[in-house]
Amino acid sequence: MQINRHYEDLTESYLFSTIAHKVSAFQQAHPEADIIRLGIGDVTRPHAPAVIRALHDAVDDQGRQETLHGYGPEQGYDFLKQAVQKYYGDRKIELEADEIFISDGAKSDLGNILDLFSSDNTVLVPDPVYPVYVDTNLMAGRKIVYVSATEDNGFLPLPDVRQHADIIYMCSPNNPTGAVYDRAGLTAWVNYANEQGAVILFDAAYECFISEPDLPRSIFEIEGAKTCSIEFCSFSKMAGFTGTRCGWTIVPKALAEGKLHAMWLRRQTTKFNGVPYIVQKAAAAVFTPEGMAEIQHTLDYYRENARVLSETLDELGIWYTGGKNSPYLWLKCPNGMDSWTFFDYLLEEAHVVGTPGEGFGANGKDFFRLTAFGDQERTREAAERLRCLLRK
Ligand SMILES: Cc1ncc(COP(=O)(O)O)c(C=O)c1O
Structure with a gap:
């Protein structure tokens, strides 16, 4: 039996496991920290x-x-x-x-x-x-x-x-x-x-x-x-x-x-x-017709999150793509930080989790992904924390 050797060319993706590990280590060290996750690419609202x-x-x-x-x-x-x-x-x-x-x-x-x-x-x-x-x-x-x-x-x-x-x-x-x-x-x-x-x-x-x-x-x-x-x-x-x-x-x-x-x-x-x-x-x-109206309602819920995050980045003068016509925002890490440094900084100082761009390819090294799939109130709270942290 010969196995498909091309599987050996795959590199292990440590992105989400490294994120999970870092977040859980931080939570253990700071049990009182109220962490908001804006890293997920999964939906959170129920079916229509x-x-x-x-x-x-x-x-x-x-x-x-x-x-x-x-x-x-x-x-x-x-x-x-x-x-x-x-x-x-x-x-x-x-x-x-x-x-x-x-x-x-x-x-x-x-x-x-x-x-x-x-x-x-x-x-x-x-x-x-x-x-x-x-x-x-x-x-x-x-x-x-x-x-x-x-x-x-x-x-x-x-x-x-x-x-x-x-x-x-x-x-x-x-x-x-x-x-x-x-x-x-x-x-x-x-x-x-x-x-x-x-x-x-x-x-x-x-x-x-x-x-x-x-x-x-x-x-x-x-x-x-x-x-x-x-x-x-x-x-x-x-x-x-x-x-x-x-x-x-x-x-x-x-x-x-x-x-x-x-x-x-x-x-x-x-x-x-x-x-x-x-x-x-x-x-x-x-x-x-009912289904279409109901899914639009949910999509609008996520769109509002994207709008809140976009507005925050606009106010902070941070360069980004997405946020409009998309549930993702891809921002340039501020103050010359690379994406993992910014990940740690955001987790430690604002207790907000996003996804380091480097996990999506070399060109993502200085960028960071936020998602709009979270809870509205929590997303607003995360935006406020970003404002406080990055305005300084
Ligand atoms: C760009 C892109 N394509 C496809 C998928 C997978 O979609 P599905 O749940 O339909 O398999 C995802 C899921 O995150 C995605 O981001």
């Missing part, structure tokens, strides 16, 4: 009532002979694919229902999609980055070329036509930087990908946070995208499904003359048996 009702009804369906659902279609039930199709159609993005594949979340499919590509491909990945893109390619032994996202380009790098690429990862609104591409930026990438014969793997997991109407929420809003892009999206942040698990992946038939669509269908029907009926019913409830 419409989703909970649908879950209960679907559970009851499974308890009755006449409505029991066994194996479903691997690609998802029509009722959910059609609801996703309408979600895009309402924004004038025309998709065929069978171009939509229901998944158990964006993370799995972002990794699984690599089954379709040769390991000889050159992959472009931004730095800093959601680490899943890097590790899934390292596991397959693919060559990664980093695209530098920096303060100078507002953490929104544009393509360099001299650089060859086969696979391009994009995430907008971005985790960790919160930066969002405008139409011109996405158009530049789509044109480049079409010229290169490359595919863009577009991660739209945070599209629901975009509220400015001119900013694209899908790569398919861009002309030419259907011949070069696959989009991944998720109910996780949109409707609090991080623990319930559901998402979707769009593989257009115009891509590679339909080859990738046919291959993905084959891959999914071979290696995947679909998302639970109960979960798909809950996901479909998100798209009902």
Whole structure:
């Protein structure tokens, strides 16, 4: 037996374990300290009532002979694919229902999609980055070329036509930087990908946070995208499904003359048996008028947190991206501190926890991520502490 040696190329991520260790050591030394965590990328608000009702009804369906659902279609039930199709159609993005594949979340499919590509491909990945893109390619032994996202380009790098690429990862609104591409930026990438014969793997997991109407929420809003892009999206942040698990992946038939669509269908029907009926019913409830209104209410709750944090950084004159159209704020560490020094400083002096940018790539060394997924009152309190500490 030969094991996949490429796993040896993975570097252990100590980011969240180091954070947890530092926080618990600090709490032990200072039991009275009231620590506020603004590091988490997970939701904290409960599911919408419409989703909970649908879950209960679907559970009851499974308890009755006449409505029991066994194996479903691997690609998802029509009722959910059609609801996703309408979600895009309402924004004038025309998709065929069978171009939509229901998944158990964006993370799995972002990794699984690599089954379709040769390991000889050159992959472009931004730095800093959601680490899943890097590790899934390292596991397959693919060559990664980093695209530098920096303060100078507002953490929104544009393509360099001299650089060859086969696979391009994009995430907008971005985790960790919160930066969002405008139409011109996405158009530049789509044109480049079409010229290169490359595919863009577009991660739209945070599209629901975009509220400015001119900013694209899908790569398919861009002309030419259907011949070069696959989009991944998720109910996780949109409707609090991080623990319930559901998402979707769009593989257009115009891509590679339909080859990738046919291959993905084959891959999914071979290696995947679909998302639970109960979960798909809950996901479909998100798209009902009540569901949509209720999730907006929750998204507004998080948006308010992002606004409070943005306002604080504005007042303090600290440079940052995100905070608008995104649940993440990516700030430049003040007073020349690097990200781990700033982490310790913030923990010790303000009892506030964030995420050091270095954990997302070398370009994150002097930056720091705050998230808007916390409790509103606690976020306000954290903002006040930042104000007091950094105003000095
Ligand atoms: C950029 C990005 N993509 C995908 C995911 C994973 O989403 P899901 O819960 O749908 O697997 C996350 C989760 O934090 C993320 O930040």
